[in-house]
Amino acid sequence: MTYSPTLQDKTKALSFAADRCVILLLPLVWSVYAYGARALFITFISVLFALAFALGVKGLQKQKADPFTLLDTAVSGAVVAFTLPVSVPYYIPMLGGILSALPSLWLPAGRKPVNGAFFAAATVRTLFPKLLSRATQAFVYISPWLFNPAEADVNSFRTYTPLQLLAQGKVSSGTLWDQFYGTVSGNIGEISFMLLLLGCIFLLVRKKMRLHAPVAFAFVLCLVTLIFPKGDNEAIFFMLVSLLSGGAMLTAVFAFSDTYSMPVTDTGKLVFGVGTALLTVLIRYIGVAEEGVYAAVVIMSAVTPVIDRYTLPVAYGRTKVKGGKK
Amino acid sequence: MANSFYGGIKLNKQGRSHGLAPVVYTPAAVAINAYQQAGGDTTPCIKEGEYVKKGQIIAVSERLAYLHAPVSGTVVRLLTKDNSRYIVIKSDKTETCAPADPFTKPVAEITAEEITEKIRTMGVVGTYSGFPTHVKIIASRGKAFCLVINCVQSDPYGSFVREIVKEHPKELVYGARILAKAIGVKQVIFALENNERKSFSALKSVIGEKDKLISVTRLAPKYPLGEERNLLCAVIKKEVPAGRATHDIGYTVFSAETVLRIYKACAEGVPVTDKYLTVSGEKCASPANLIVPIGTSLRAVADKCGGVPEDAACIYGSAVNGANADLENGCVTKSTSQLIITAPANKKSFDCIMCGKCITHCPMRIAPHTFIDGSHRPAWAKLCDMCGCCEYICPSEIKLLDIIEERKKEAGK
Numbered sequence: 010m011t012y013s014p015t016l017q018d019k020t021k022a023l024s025f026a027a028d029r030c031v032i033l034l035l036p037l038v039w040s041v042y043a044y045g046a047r048a049l050f051i052t053f054i055s056v057l058f059a060l061a062f063a064l065g066v067k068g069l070q071k072q073k074a075d076p077f078t079l080l081d082t083a084v085s086g087a088v089v090a091f092t093l094p095v096s097v098p099y100y101i102p103m104l105g106g107i108l109s110a111l112p113s114l115w116l117p118a119g120r121k122p123v124n125g126a127f128f129a130a131a132t133v134r135t136l137f138p139k140l141l142s143r144a145t146q147a148f149v150y151i152s153p154w155l156f157n158p159a160e161a162d163v164n165s166f167r168t169y170t171p172l173q174l175l176a177q178g179k180v181s182s183g184t185l186w187d188q189f190y191g192t193v194s195g196n197i198g199e200i201s202f203m204l205l206l207l208g209c210i211f212l213l214v215r216k217k218m219r220l221h222a223p224v225a226f227a228f229v230l231c232l233v234t235l236i237f238p239k240g241d242n243e244a245i246f247f248m249l250v251s252l253l254s255g256g257a258m259l260t261a262v263f264a265f266s267d268t269y270s271m272p273v274t275d276t277g278k279l280v281f282g283v284g285t286a287l288l289t290v291l292i293r294y295i296g297v298a299e300e301g302v303y304a305a306v307v308i309m310s311a312v313t314p315v316i317d318r319y320t321l322p323v324a325y326g327r328t329k330v331k332g333g334k335k
Numbered sequence: 336m337a338n339s340f341y342g343g344i345k346l347n348k349q350g351r352s353h354g355l356a357p358v359v360y361t362p363a364a365v366a367i368n369a370y371q372q373a374g375g376d377t378t379p380c381i382k383e384g385e386y387v388k389k390g391q392i393i394a395v396s397e398r399l400a401y402l403h404a405p406v407s408g409t410v411v412r413l414l415t416k417d418n419s420r421y422i423v424i425k426s427d428k429t430e431t432c433a434p435a436d437p438f439t440k441p442v443a444e445i446t447a448e449e450i451t452e453k454i455r456t457m458g459v460v461g462t463y464s465g466f467p468t469h470v471k472i473i474a475s476r477g478k479a480f481c482l483v484i485n486c487v488q489s490d491p492y493g494s495f496v497r498e499i500v501k502e503h504p505k506e507l508v509y510g511a512r513i514l515a516k517a518i519g520v521k522q523v524i525f526a527l528e529n530n531e532r533k534s535f536s537a538l539k540s541v542i543g544e545k546d547k548l549i550s551v552t553r554l555a556p557k558y559p560l561g562e563e564r565n566l567l568c569a570v571i572k573k574e575v576p577a578g579r580a581t582h583d584i585g586y587t588v589f590s591a592e593t594v595l596r597i598y599k600a601c602a603e604g605v606p607v608t609d610k611y612l613t614v615s616g617e618k619c620a621s622p623a624n625l626i627v628p629i630g631t632s633l634r635a636v637a638d639k640c641g642g643v644p645e646d647a648a649c650i651y652g653s654a655v656n657g658a659n660a661d662l663e664n665g666c667v668t669k670s671t672s673q674l675i676i677t678a679p680a681n682k683k684s685f686d687c688i689m690c691g692k693c694i695t696h697c698p699m700r701i702a703p704h705t706f707i708d709g710s711h712r713p714a715w716a717k718l719c720d721m722c723g724c725c726e727y728i729c730p731s732e733i734k735l736l737d738i739i740e741e742r743k744k745e746a747g748k
Contacts, residue, residue, distance in 0.1 A: 011658060011659070011737055012656060012657070012658050012721075012723070012726070012734070012736035012737055012740065013648065013650065013657070013658055013659045013679070013680060014650070014653075014654060014655050014656055014657055014680065014723050014726055014727065014736065015648060015650055015654050015657075015675070015677045015678065015679060015680045016346070016491065016654045016655050016680075016727055017680055017682070017726075017727060017732065018344075018727055018728045018729075018730070020692075020728075020730045021730050021732075022685050022688050022690075022730040022731040022732075024730070025688060025690060025730065075685075077685065077688070117685070117686040117688075118686050120689060219691070219695075268688050268689045268690045268691070269688065269689055271689070272691075273689050273690075273691040273694060273702065273704065274691060274694055274702070275691070275694075275695065278691075321702055321705075321712070322694055322697075322700045322701065322702055323700060324577065324699060324700050324701050324712075324714065324715060324718055325341075325564065325568075325574055325575075325577075325698065325699040325700050325701075325718060326564075326574045326575050326576045326577040326578075326579075326718070327576075327577055
């Protein structure tokens, strides 16, 4: 007998990638407002190289690229651009785009070995640590036509991000609200906590992401930073800066909505969120980089198949249900 | 969650046939499949050319329920086709009935064995499974202490069960008392969906305030609440251990239509000769709840409700987990429940995107996506109910039911 049910839920696979594409737009618009056209150029270059690489490889394999893979690759390219400061020379988004498209080559039939965007972000950060720590002030515009802005020019607008200051045990001059809205220095897509939060809510409402991973991640990150503040900072302040500044929210939105590198079950997603938060704090505390969240996501997404294997659901009839009466 | 179970899907009721009283429909000829019970075959005990009255026994078996002539008329042919034996009867349109054979004794004096035997000879089988009712009664006797009567029809088009409950509350309560006696249970629970207010109050008024045996409970509507194990989960918050039957934890579930049949068999002495079913769907010209003689061809049933347009598919069973109906050869059996005439699905079947929706919606809490590459646990293939929630929710439109069916076959080998 072949089944042929006619009722089908209206949510389509493509909309998972399309919705992630949509939530890119708000932070992108904000980054152009805060950093000028150069932010748009960086994102564009990264997406272009990611797509070109993916299409090139598919062409060599004589396969047709399906729309889901293309959209997913484009999102990965844009997310890696979001983790770059606006002063970077253009060869970094080129490299980042190509690296971010690498794990997408496993699509659509298989699981990604790691999360592409965050793998690229962690790699370029390891390769060019100095270039990537040159965050500049918001609302100071660098010309988009400079391939590699002169170091002296960049240094004249250079400001430390709140997270970098925190790693040095200092406190930024702006208020927490500045970090919430995104009027401080930082990486182009990460500065506005509010807009990323809106994207997160959009995904949750549209049921493209489960609540488990972002909530577990935020909760554990807050808890650990609250208990173990670093430097002479006030614990609550330290906690809020850890959450508001840097790539924490970008992770919550774009890493946890990438179904191909996330565990399938709700328990698995919970484990992923907790693991990412713990690794982030660990790398921030004892590692060399002030931003540990990219490496944390890469590590967790690499162990996702293992998480999946041990968090398969307990089937009906194999556990006791609470509140059962005799 | 109160009065519900894990997973499942909330479906909008496509209630085009809701609230329509069942209509009796009599075709010109019927072809009764002797293989229609789960568990085996019955042997025809009539000859070609013989005249049969409606309700006359036409096929017998030592262990299984009997088959009765659904119409009065002449037996045209006994034929064997596709490994099934068919009895074809041409109706004479007079509806001459064989004499009814009810219990003559008062209810208090009838023994459980007599009731069980009566149910068998009157041909009562399960509404959806086609499993002989008397076998289930004997299996649950002594083990079950509570009888749950399933008055729920959770799939979006189905509506005949709620019509039965609305029209026959007295018969159902009487039938439930007989069934309770046959099994020997101390408690009877009618399980209704909580939007069935009229049926609820009708049942309540028939049962009365002080009845210690029978009670009515209302449950949150969600597909597939009608499945036995999900229903128990919602009613008693208890799960049936893997590999066991429901009576192993002291509960047994019978459907409302079966209880109505038991009432008719015992109190009126009328055998099962017809079947309630729903014909509905977007492309159905006149949706209806029908009472159709067993053996009516599916084509005749569809034509009665306006026929199947060329661009439509006809689904046998629920629209969530049904199969394409075999309109040419198929006929109504004792376990036919729905015929859905609607636009075909046209599934594109992309690759799995690992979204995990099938896991959160599976009432059996298995991971349906693992069946695609065969990495599922072997026990899961047995556990799956084929409710179709995973296929409904899958954003990649993967034909999970077909895949799981294949894995089940592999596991069975």
